[in-house]
Amino acid sequence: MTDLSSEQAPKKGHEVIQSYLRTLDSSPGVYRMLDEQARVLYVGKARNLHARVSSYARPTGHTPRIARMIRETASMMFLSTATETEALLLEQNLIKQLKPRYNVLLRDDKSFPNILVTKDHAFPQIRKHRGAKKDKGAYYGPFASAGAVNRTLNQLQKVFLLRNCTDSTFESRTRPCLLYQIKRCSGPCVGLISEEDYAASVRDAERFLSGRSTEVQEKLKQQMHDAADAMEFERAAALRDRIKALTQVQTAQGINPRTVTExxxxxxxxxxxxxxxxxxxxxxxxxxxxxxxxxxxxxxxxxxxxxxxxxxxxxxxxxxxxxxxxxxxxxxxxxxxxxxxxxxxxxxxxxxxxxxxxxxxxxxxxxxxxxxxxRRMAETATQARLLRGLAEAFELPAPPQRIEVYDNSHIQGANAVGAMIVAGPEGLMKNSYRKFNIRGDDLTPGDDFGMMKEVLTRRFKRLLKEHPDREGGQWPDLLLIDGGAGQVGAVAGIMAELGVEDIPVVGVAKGVDREHGKEEFHRPGRRPKALPHNDPVLYFIQRLRDEAHRFAIGTHRAKRGKAVGATPLDEVPGVGAARKRALLSHFGSAKAVSRANLADLKAVDGVSEALAERIYAFFHDRA
Missing domain, CATH: 3.30.420.340 (UvrC, RNAse H endonuclease domain)
Structure with missing residues (x-):
């Protein structure tokens, strides 16, 4: 690609666009329109850069939206490409990266889950998978949501009785788990099904996931009839239940087209x-x-x-x-x-x-x-009324466009985390949620003031660094804190130290009886305030506080669970999840690994001689 960007012209609007035409040819490419602060207003592609840009150089004949965009344009940048297809792909990448004001922007860009049938084990596992397809196996999807995957997996377990446990759990079992008891698994971990029969179930599951469900149903029906003829009525009943579960999968899907396969x-x-x-x-x-x-x-x-x-x-x-x-x-x-x-x-x-x-x-x-x-427009109208009510209740200059709510979670100071949730005109903005692992080594266990200071300091120092002009919608219009006058005073002091005293702060305290509906609201330098028991704004604030608490608790539990499952092996360079599983399976525990001699470490599958020496040196140097 050739960069054809030119120096910023002193003028604005169609005149500055006109000045670029002499530098452009008829090659395909991508153009960017920038305002006086060099912020990208619009990203577009063109089969012919000269022709496309010349259409903007006309002083009249534009829609109001395009006319506004042209008036704000102070400079342009260009990238020529070999083909128009390449220009299209580059345009979409730049739009997602730069988020220009005048482009259509897809705001929800989460990855979609798949079903994974693993291929690295004698008894393959069937499970949900999200993210890069790095694990060895067959992937089926995408599914629209985790709920759609979970519903399908739930029924597939009833039909094909495939395991969903991890390899380490599988290797450590000595008797069937609950899933076997409720007929969701065939019990391969304890030898209740042969490798050949399990492989046949895997093939049937993959046939179903590949769209060959009729073939699978016919096979199960034939097996059911054969079992009934042989007077194996218990097995025939189990096959009948599996056929019923398979039918339920297809019924639950609602739309199953006849002529559209993918x-x-x-x-x-x-x-x-x-x-x-x-x-x-x-x-x-x-x-x-x-x-x-x-x-x-x-x-x-x-x-x-x-x-x-x-x-x-x-x-x-x-x-x-x-x-x-x-x-x-x-x-x-x-x-x-x-x-x-x-x-x-x-x-x-x-x-x-x-x-x-x-x-x-x-x-x-x-x-x-x-x-x-x-439905969304109705919810947005309701949200707008709540934000107006919030502004009136706390004498804000305007309805807040971004509310940040903070909470901490810990158990006697252990695994402490801070949490921030965000709400705005369209409700909860979950893409903007943030968690903060509390780092302060000098904090007294359970020091909520100290934790809040660390969280807010990290949050606003970053904002001051990345968005000093307070544009882009990243700065909050209101801070909600779970706490009373003490917490609010501490937060006001922190904000004063950071030089951002103009952001309103409201503390939400439970009140004398610590009951829902009797909350008191604290603001710096003001008397505590209560809202009427049936005020929608009160319910709104309660929901925000509860959501922050839920997010903080969930984050804390995840951190605590990770800490419980941690071993010294996690600190050994070169030992990832697979080698950790192999070492624990071979020796039984991390302590046994730390005591193993070099020859025994080299005997573990997947552990090279160099890695064995590194593991041995790690534990013996620590000793």
Whole structure:
């Protein structure tokens, strides 16, 4: 790629855009429009950079949104690419990275879970997997949500009786676990099923996950009839229950298309400047769940622009399916199909059906999008009223756009963590939640003031460093603290030390009886205040405080659980999870590993001579 960026011109608007035309040719590429502070306003792609930029250089003929964007443009940057497809991919990467104000922006970009059937064990495990596909095995998905995976796994365990325990648990069992007792596992850990029979169950599970469910059902029915003919009625009844569970999986999926085997059904509904995109995941001829997305859009945007931007960002980092079926056509169908095909390594079709089963699937997704957006708009209106009420109750200059709520959790000072949750006009902003491992070695165990000081100091020092101009929506308009006058006074002192005294602080105390509904609210230099028992703002604050407490407790438990499972082996360089399991399985305990001689360490599968020497030296040097 060639960087064609030029020096910032002194003018703004279409005149500054006009000044760049002489440096541009007709090659494809990506352009960025920047304001006077060099913040990116917009990222776009072009088949012909010169032609596209010249369209912005005209003083008239633009929509109000584009006209505003042009007026704010003080400079531009350009990157030429070899192909237009490459420009499309680069554009989407830059949008996700820079989050420009005038682009469609997909705000929910969580990874999607899969089902993993492991392949590195004689008795494979079936489990949920999220993230990079590094483990050896067969992956089936994506599923729309963890709930969709869990429901499917729950029924698959009933049908195929595959284990979901970890390898270390499997190796250490001496008798069947509860899952065997409730007929969710065939008990391979204690030899209650042969390796061959278990492998046959694994193959059946993979057939089902590959869309060959009819074949699996017919096989189970035949086995049931054979068992009944042989008067093995208990086995026949067990097979009957497995067939019933398999039918329940298919029934629970709701939509199971006949003519679509692998597709994303993508439907968009726009209303009053807001958008909802509903995606149905069809894999192996089965519905593997649906999820709604609410991309940031402008009221003047049309369906084609929103859907095209959504597709590029949605499939970034995800393998596209064979077909992408849309509710509305997009402008650059061929270009998007080529980009998705390049990502997949096989042909991807983009369709906008008007009749038949595909159109029925789109109608179902579109109905869901319409209903989801209506619910969200109602919730947003309620949230706006609550924020206005909060501003009135505590005399804030305006309804807060970002509320940060802080809490600590520990047991007598051990495994101490701080937690921050965030709420705004659209409710809880879970992507902005943060946890803080308390580092202060000089803190007295249980010193809540000291913990809060560490958390707030770390939080606001980072804000001062990364967002000193307080732009970008990262600075809070209100701090809620779980505590009374003492905590509020301590927080006010901390904020004064950091030079950010202008952020309102409210402490939420339980009141004299420590009951819900009798909370007292403390502010620096003010008398305590109570809200009416049935005030919606009171309930709102209670929910925020309870959510912060839930997040803090969960974070503390996770840290405590990790500490319980920790061993000295975690500190040995080169010993990861797999080698740790091998060492513990071979010796029985970390203490036995620490006492082992060099020859015994070298005898462990997967432990090289160099690693054995490192482990031996680690423990003997420590001694």
């Amino acid at each position: 597709a994303d059904i993508v439907a968009l509904h726009l209303e009053k400047g807001q958008a909802c995109v509903q995606v149905f995941f069809i894999r192996a001829g089965q519905n593997w769940g649906n999820r709604d997305f609410y991309p940031r859009v402008d009221a003047e945007m049309e369906e084609a622009e929103v859907l095209e931007a959504f597709l590029g960002q949605f499939h970034d980092g995800k393998e596209p399916p064979r077909q992408v079926i849309l509710s509305h056509p997009i402008e650059n169908t061929d270009l998007m199909a080529q980009a998705l095909s390049d990502k997949r390594g096989r042909k991807v079709e983009i369709l906008t059906p008007r009749r038949g089963e595909k159109a029925e699937l789109v109608d179902a997704a579109l109905r869901n999008a319409r209903e989801s957006l209506a």
